[in-house]
Amino acid sequence: MSLAEHYTRFRVADRLLLTGHSHQAWPDVAREAALEAYDDAALAVDEKWGRALERAERLRDGVRALLGDPAAAVALGTNTHELVVRFLSALDLRSRPRLVSTDGEFHSARRQLDRLAEAGVEVVKVATEPVATLAERIAAAVDDRTAAVVVSSVLFETSRRVPGLDAVAAACASTGTELLVDAYHQLGVVPLSLSDAGLTDAWVVGGGYKYLQLGEGNCFLRLPGHAEDLRPVVTGWYAEFGDLSEAPAGTVAYARGSDRFAGSTYDPTSHYRAARVLDFFAEQGLTPPRLREISLHQRGLLASAFDALGLPDSLVTRDRDTPADGFGGFLTLFTPEAARLQAALAERGVLTDSRGPHLRFGPAPYLTDDQLTTAMAVLGEVAADLMPGG
Incomplete structure (x- = not known):
């Protein structure tokens, strides 16, 4: 059984919930x-x-x-x-x-x-x-x-x-x-x-x-x-x-x-x-070291998928100087259009949040790699609409 199957009420397998830094889904x-x-x-x-x-x-x-x-x-x-x-x-x-x-x-x-x-x-x-x-x-x-x-x-x-x-x-x-x-x-x-x-x-x-x-x-x-x-x-x-x-x-x-x-x-x-x-966490082996392992993988995947979009830094960028272990559990993108991008993502079914110029993507252990890369691909699409000629 995949971890997502323990979260049927929140339907985590069917939704792109990138709000794990704010409110993670609850298990059944x-x-x-x-x-x-x-x-x-x-x-x-x-x-x-x-x-x-x-x-x-x-x-x-x-x-x-x-x-x-x-x-x-x-x-x-x-x-x-x-x-x-x-x-x-x-x-x-x-x-x-x-x-x-x-x-x-x-x-x-x-x-x-x-x-x-x-x-x-x-x-x-x-x-x-x-x-x-x-x-x-x-x-x-x-x-x-x-x-x-x-x-x-x-x-x-x-x-x-x-x-x-x-x-x-x-x-x-x-x-x-x-x-x-x-x-x-x-x-x-x-x-x-x-x-x-x-x-x-x-x-x-x-x-x-x-x-x-x-x-x-x-x-x-x-x-x-x-x-x-x-x-x-x-x-x-x-x-x-x-x-x-x-x-x-x-x-x-x-x-x-x-x-x-x-x-x-x-x-x-x-x-x-x-x-x-x-x-439940104990039963699933979600210990602090295991949760860190998952977090590093998921945040790293999001960062790599974002870099692959090739978006201009003037529109949206991230901290590429700090090593991966220098971060907690979410990916922050820096953009003057954080609120607009968040709203556009939500319209496409990708739930994130923004704080001023910070657009935050928060993964969670129940999300799959495909869900994370799909969410970032949607960001590329909505960001293109804000670019000249978009």
Whole structure:
């Protein structure tokens, strides 16, 4: 059985879904899990939470495996924004009113940081280009007034991997600065070991909406060991669960471990879905190394098929200087006509997306080589219509 046959509801064999960097299809077992969540609620009513928490722990175990950190404390959230906000609310921005980030962060961080800047927090945005020196330049921007660094391990617009984040971690450690790494565009396409990457003291945020095929509502924040010292201002009543840390009289107490950064009541259906999909990945042998192998092949095939089109660089081009392993899981094309090309591709049945001048093609493990080359051939046809005489 081909992998595509496990995705009958999304009809991946019949559609050219090059949106794998944004929203991968869900395997059929995800639908079965959603029905199981309903049935558990109907059977047990409010007692369903014991069953639901088992699925939440399966998700945490999956995150630990992806990070190569089997003992990690992992807080869960419905989206990365709420987790980032809880993290930011735990910082002492009065005594360290400075945040360092880049000009290439995803909107959940970008918008929040921009609003904090309006409110008087100093926000330093380091230019992502050239990416080869980005970590070095971030590290140089960190000082003893910096509360935190917020940086992605793979940039969401260009798919470029950010090398040398261990240097940022070292700069943060020497100044008492927190480091938050957004690994959303890494997990599921590029293996990550926090110890090998020098990020054992980092906070790591990510989610399952993209490459992991877990769908919405499955985001997570990995807490470093010293998280026990922080008290997030934005805190839900779930943070009172479990073993509470000692707190002075008249102050709010927090749970130890991952519940310290917990929120409140949520829809557990997402965790049922995550647990089943994680098991499905294991059954299919879709381990991080295997997923990387597939990703390198598919992205390389797309790049080669694009080059074979021979389109003028003035219309559309790509980064040919960075080696293949310097990218995450999608191919970015640079074009002033990104939105027009995306719309034209969609009319021809090829679903991609665009961000400003970036036209993004995101493959996925269930797509065949023929589907990828067909999609790129359609790009050649629609691009020809935009050329003089087209």
